[in-house]
Amino acid sequence: MAEITLIEAVTQALAWEMADDDNVLVLGEDVGVNGGVFRATVGLQERFGAERVIDTPLAESLIAGMAIGLAAQGLRPVAEIQFMGFIYSIIDQMLSHASRMRNRTRGRLSCPMVLRAPFGGGIHAPEHHSESTEALFAHIPGLRVVIPSSPGRAYGLLLAAMRDPDPVVFLEPKRIYRLVKEEVPDNGEALPLDVCYTLREGSDVTLVSWGAMIKETLEAADVLAEKGISAEVIDVATIKPLDSATILESVARTGRCVIVHEAVRSCGVGAEIAALLACEGLLHLMAPVQRVAGYDTVMPLFRLENHYMPSVQRVVDAALKTLEFE
Amino acid sequence: MAEITLIEAVTQALAWEMADDDNVLVLGEDVGVNGGVFRATVGLQERFGAERVIDTPLAESLIAGMAIGLAAQGLRPVAEIQFMGFIYSIIDQMLSHASRMRNRTRGRLSCPMVLRAPFGGGIHAPEHHSESTEALFAHIPGLRVVIPSSPGRAYGLLLAAMRDPDPVVFLEPKRIYRLVKEEVPDNGEALPLDVCYTLREGSDVTLVSWGAMIKETLEAADVLAEKGISAEVIDVATIKPLDSATILESVARTGRCVIVHEAVRSCGVGAEIAALLACEGLLHLMAPVQRVAGYDTVMPLFRLENHYMPSVQRVVDAALKTLEFE
Amino acid sequence: MESVAQFTINYWQFLNADGQAVAELPAFTQDPERIISLYRAMSLTRLFDQKAIALQRTGQLGTYASPLGQEAIGVAIGSAMRPEDVLIPAYRDHAAQFMRGVRMTDILLYWGGDERGMDHAEAREDFPISVPVASQCCHAVGVAYAMRLRKQPRVAVCCIGDGGTSKGDFYESLNAAGVWQLPVIFVINNNHWAISVPRSGQSATQTLAQKAIAAGIHGEQVDGNDVIAMTARVAAAIERAQQGEASVIEALSYRMGDHTTADDASRYRSQEELDKYAARDPISRLNSWMRETGIWSEQHESALHEALAVQVDQAVKAYLATEPQSVQSMFDDLYETLPTAYKNQRDELVAAQTPPDGGTDHG
Amino acid sequence: MESVAQFTINYWQFLNADGQAVAELPAFTQDPERIISLYRAMSLTRLFDQKAIALQRTGQLGTYASPLGQEAIGVAIGSAMRPEDVLIPAYRDHAAQFMRGVRMTDILLYWGGDERGMDHAEAREDFPISVPVASQCCHAVGVAYAMRLRKQPRVAVCCIGDGGTSKGDFYESLNAAGVWQLPVIFVINNNHWAISVPRSGQSATQTLAQKAIAAGIHGEQVDGNDVIAMTARVAAAIERAQQGEASVIEALSYRMGDHTTADDASRYRSQEELDKYAARDPISRLNSWMRETGIWSEQHESALHEALAVQVDQAVKAYLATEPQSVQSMFDDLYETLPTAYKNQRDELVAAQTPPDGGTDHG
C-alpha cells in the first residue's frame, strides 16, 4: 500500500464515499475539471460526472445555502470553500440555517452537509489566504468543527463527517497538506468524531493543539524529551463539541498545560480550553496555563508570517515556564 | 434635566456628534423617516437631512462595505444593522477590510466607522432576533467591541466610539433599551473605551459581566449582600480589547470569579476571561471560575427564552459555589 | 456601436381592479369549484389574519407579520403548486403555506414562540419560514438542483419581498438558477414597502421583474392582486421550470397592514396611498367577478364566512390549548444525538426548573 | 399581457483585431502623444509582467496575478481617470494602478509579501488591492457617496472580473449606485475565466453588461482589447457619472496567462482557444494602427523597449533592495494607538527575535 499525503487522504475519502453513497455530491469553485486549487477533488468529476462534482459560480453564500437545500432533500453535499479567507460570507447561512435546521423544525428537516475549507498560514500564500478563524464556527451551536492533523485522521474524520447526520465544518490545515505521507488503507473506515486523539503520552506537561500546529507541538515534545521532560500531546481534532474529559484527565495527571494554536489568541478556541481548566480543572493545575497562539493582530503578508506563527521554540519555552512552578 | 433611557441616550449621542461634526453620517435600514425600528435614530433625518441620515436598500454587506468607503474618504459613518441576527453577512467586510484597512495600508487609509446593532434576548422577539454573538467580533484583530449597560455609558461610550480613529462594533443590549432611566447630561463628554467599569466594590467574589446581564448581575450582588457576601461587580464594557488589569486586580482581592453572559457558553467572551484567569491569575484563584452563560444550543423561540437566559438565581448559585471553597 | 442584446418585460393581468376581465381568461376559470376554492382560501387567510392580530394585541401571540391585501399571491402559489413541489417561504407567506396543508395552528405556534409550528404534519419537505431576508433563495437553488439531479418533474417555489431583492443572496440564487437551468421559481411579493423603505428606495429599476435579466432567466410582472393572473402565471412558470427555465415573477401588490404588529406604518406612509391601493383589493375584486358571472351570492358569502369562522376558531383553540414544550426540548433537536459535551448543560437546565426540596431560597 | 419595459445592450469597438478602424475614431486619437502614451503604458505593463513572473519563478516573488493580454483595460481606465478620481482595484489591475502613479516597486512589494506596497506615495486615496472578490464594489459605493455628498465633481472607478459578477456584493453595489445615482463606474474585466470556471459557468446571460439592468444603471459592452474604445467609453462613463448615472462597462478580453503563478491553465483550457484570442492582442493591434497611420516605426519600438527595460529593471532593483520591515510592524498599524491589551504581545514578539545572551538553547 502506497503512502499518501493529507490532501490525498481527503481525495481518497471523498472518492470512497461518493462511490459508496450516490447521495454524496461535491460542490464549490474550481472543484470540477480543475480538481480544486489544492487538488483535493482531482479526478472526481471524471469519475462521478459533472452533476455530482459541481463547479459553482463564484458565490460563497450560494454554495453554503445551496448545500442546505440539497441536504434538506436528502442529499449529502460536501461543499468546498476555496480558502478560509473567503468563508465569512457563509457564516450567515451556517449560523442562521445549517446549524439550526433540525432544531427549528424539531427534527422534520436536517442538514447533513460538510463544509470543507483549507486554512492556516505558512505557505507563503497571498493576502487573506493564511488566517485561522476556526473559533468563529466553534461558537455556533448545532455545528461540528473538525480539523485533521495527519493523512490517517483526514481520511477517517472526513468519512465520519460525511456520514454525520448534522452539519460539519471540516477545516484542512493546508500547510501540512503535503508535508508527511503515511499509509492510509482505503477501507472506508471512519474515525470517531467528538473525541480528542492522544498522540503521545506523557506525565509532566500536557500539550494541547490541533491542525498544522500538531507538527510544532510534537517537535516541541521531542525537544522536551531530550531535556528529560515527558510531554503528553493531545490533538483536539473535533474542536466543537469539545472532548473535555480527555483534556481534564490528562491535566489531572500532569498538572500543567500548554495550548498551541495558530489563530489569534483572544477568543480563540484556546480560550475555551483554558476556561475549561479554570472552571473544571482548577484543582489539578500546578502552574498557570500557557497559550502559545497567533498574536492578536492581522496575519501579516508572507514576509513576516513565520514570526507570527507559533514556533517550536515558543512551545518549548511555554512548557518550561509551566514547569518552573513546583 | 430629564432622565432618559438607554435608547434615548444613543439618540442623544448621535445627535450631539452629528451636530458637532459634519463628517458624521448615519446609515442603515429604516433609520431615516422611521427613525429606526427601535427609534434610535428618531428625529435625526428631520434635523440633519436625508443625505446624512441614509435609508439604505436591504443589503447588509453593502451597508458595512459602503461605510468602509465613506470612512476612507474621511467621513465618520455610523452604520446600523437592524438586529444582530442579520449581522453575519457583514463579517466578511468587517474582518477582511474594516479591521485591517489601516494595517494593510500601513496607515495610509483607515476606517473610523461605528457599526451599531441591538442584540440579546428577553423581549419576546421573533426568531433570529434574540441572539448574542459578540464573541465573533471579539476574535477579529483590529476591531473594538463595545457594549454599554446603562444610559450614561451608552451616551459616553458611543461618543467615544464615534470619535475613535478605528472601527468600533457598538452592540446595544435591547432588553434594557427602556428599562431604566437616568440623568445623562448632554454635554458631549465621552467615556473612556478599553476599560472595565467597576459598578460595585466587594471583597468576597468578583462578578464580571456586560450588557443587559449587568442587571441580573447587580441583582445577584444584592441577594448575596443579604447573605453577608460582598460581591464586586465589573462591567467589562469594552470586550475587545479586554482590560485584563481591572479583572485581575479584582480577582487578586476576592480570589473568586463568576462570569455572566447571555451568549452561548462555548467560545464566548467568558472563555477569554476565564482563560485570562487560568493564564495570568491562577495564583489568585481560591475556587474554580464559574461561567453562567447561555446554554450551548440555539436560542429558543420566545416561549422558552427565559429558561435559556442566565437568571439571578443562577448567578447567585454560581457565586455561592465559588464560596464553598476555602 | 451595435446592439447586441435586447430584452422586454411583460405585464399580466386578467381581472382589473373592478373585477372586470381585461383579457381572455384562462381555462381554469370555467370551473366554479376552482374559483371558489381560490376565493375561499383568500378569505380564510384574511380571517385568520384578523384573528392573529387580535391575539397579538391581547398578549396571546408574539410579533406577527400580516399578509393583508396580498392574499392572492400566496393562494395562487399554493393553488398552482403540486403536492410534490417544494415551497420555500419567507415570513409573510402563510396563505401559500395553508394551501400546502400547513395548519393555521402551526402558524400560530410559530409566531407564538413555539418551534413546533415548523414541524407541520403536511408538506413535510417544504421549508420552514425564513426570517433572514433572501437567505431562503439559496436553499431553493439547492432543492431545485436535487430535483434536477434526480430527474424528478418537480419544482421549487421561493417567496421573497421587494426589499429582499436588494440582498446579494437573491441575486446569487437567480444567477445560479440560470447557469444550471433549474426548476425554480422566485415569486417577489412587491408590496411596495420594506418596513419603512418604499419600493423606490430599494432599486432604481422600472420593474423588479427585470432583475431576471441579470441572471439570464425569465422575468415578468403580474398583477399580484389578481388571483387569476397569479394562478395562471405561476402555473405557466411551473411548466417552464420543468423544461429547465427558471423564472422571476414580480407580483404587484400592496402591504395594507403594518410591517408587523411591532410596526406603526402611519409614521411613514399616507392614508391617500392606502386608499388608492385599498381599491385594488384581491378579494373584493374576485368577489365582483364571481357575482358578475353568477357563481356567487350574498348567501354564499355569509355561509362561507360562518364556516371559515368556525375553522379559524378551532385553530385558535387548538393553539391556545397546546401544552408547552419541555424546557429540555431546546436541546433535543440540536443534533440527532446530543453530544456528550452538552449533556451536563441539558441536565443543569432541567435541574434549574425543579428546585430540590429544601433548596436554598435566594430571594 | 403588455410590454412594460425594454432594454438594449450596445457593443463598442473602434479598432478591430487587425488594428483597422471600424468606426469613426474619437478625437483624442488625433493626438499622437496620447496614443503613444497608451501604447507605452501597455508595453510597460507587459514588460513588468514578464519580469514579475520571472521573479516568481526564481523564488524572489510570491504568487502573482498576471494581466497578460488585458493591458488595454487598466491602461484605458488609468488614462481616462482624472487625478482627483478614486480607483478601487482588484488584484489584476496594476496597469491601472501604474497609470495612477503607483510605482512598480510597490506592486512587487505587495506580491512579495510586504504590506508597504499598499502604502504608495501617489494616488493616496485609491484603494489597496482587493483580494476577496467583489467586496471592493461596496467600497466604491461608499467612496462615490462621499463625493456626491460633498458635491465634488469626482468619480469612483471599481474593477472586477467576470467571476466576480456572480457575488452578491457586486449586485448589492450596482443596485445601490442606481438608487442614489452615484458617480461610480464598475469595469468588468471579462477575461473569460475565473480560475478554471469559464464565463459560461458564471452566468447564463448573453452579456455581463446586462447585469446593469437589474440595478437600473447604464450597461454596455466594449472590446476590452481595443484601448481606444476602452479609453473613450470609460471617459464617457466618467461624464455620465458626474451627471448621476452610474455605469457598468463589460470589457471583453481574455486571460492569456495562468490565473496566477500558482495555477496551470493547461489543465482546463485548450491551446486552440489561446490561439484564437492571441490574435486579438491589444498591444499588437494598436501597434498595427500606429504604423498604419505613420506615427510609429521599428526604431520607435526598439527605443521604447530599451527605455522600458531600464525602468522595469530599476523598479526590480529597488524592490530587491528594500530593507525588510521590522517584525513589530505587524502591530504598529493595527490601531492608531496600540491598546494596552496588546502591548505585551508586541513585546513578546520583539523578544522572540532577539534571544537574550546566554539564553537557553532548546535545539
Ligand SMILES: Cc1ncc(C[n+]2csc(CCOP(=O)(O)OP(=O)(O)O)c2C)c(N)n1
Ligand atoms: C437580512 C435581513 N435584514 C434585515 C431584516 C429585518 N427585516 C425584516 S423584514 C424587513 C423588510 C423586508 O421587506 P420586503 O422584502 O419587502 O418584505 P415584506 O416584509 O414587505 O413582505 C427587514 C428589513 C431581516 N429580517 N433580514
Ligand SMILES: Cc1ncc(C[n+]2csc(CCOP(=O)(O)OP(=O)(O)O)c2C)c(N)n1
Ligand atoms: C470571495 C472570494 N472567493 C474566492 C476567491 C478565490 N479566487 C481568487 S480569484 C478567483 C477567480 C476570480 O475570477 P474573476 O472574477 O473572473 O477575475 P480574474 O481572476 O479572471 O481576473 C477566485 C475564485 C476570492 N479571492 N474571493
Ligand SMILES: [Mg+2]
Ligand atoms: Mg415588501
Ligand SMILES: [Mg+2]
Ligand atoms: Mg476572469
